[in-house]
Amino acid sequence: MLNKNITYSDKKRKQGSVNNIKGHLAESVACFWLICKGYKILSRNFSCGKGTGRGEIDIIAFKKDTVVFAEVKYRHRFEKTAYAISLSNKKRTTAAAEHFIATHPDLKNYGVRFDAVLFGRFAFPQHIKDAWRPKWW
Secondary structure, three states: OHHHHHHHHHHHHHHHHHHHHHHHHHHHHHHHHHHHOOOEEEEEEEEOOOOOOOOEEEEEEEEOOEEEEEEEEEEOOHHHOHHHOOHHHHHHHHHHHHHHHHHOHHHOOOEEEEEEEEEEOOEEEEEEEEEEOOOOO
């Protein structure tokens, strides 16, 4: 019985690391794709720190007069990808974006947009501009 639990635990750990690798790969491809579309990448995986209640922002980019905070999601089935961005995820990302703007006063006069870059197995990536708007915007 103990071996069965260890095996299950090992499988979960292995699956978690595989998903981590897929997520980082999706973020790298999303950065490359945004660069090809004329965006300048300002930061990747920006975090305010654990315990702050603020989330992590996958990609922070800039184009023309707009700072873009992009959430990157990969799911095996592309149809489920957009639903992976939950309300709590949006709130944490928005709070992290507020912190980022507050700590970079040179960006305060620019527009802000929240995008999503969605990936699925065997599907072309989809860039959704203005995927959500926070209340303060």
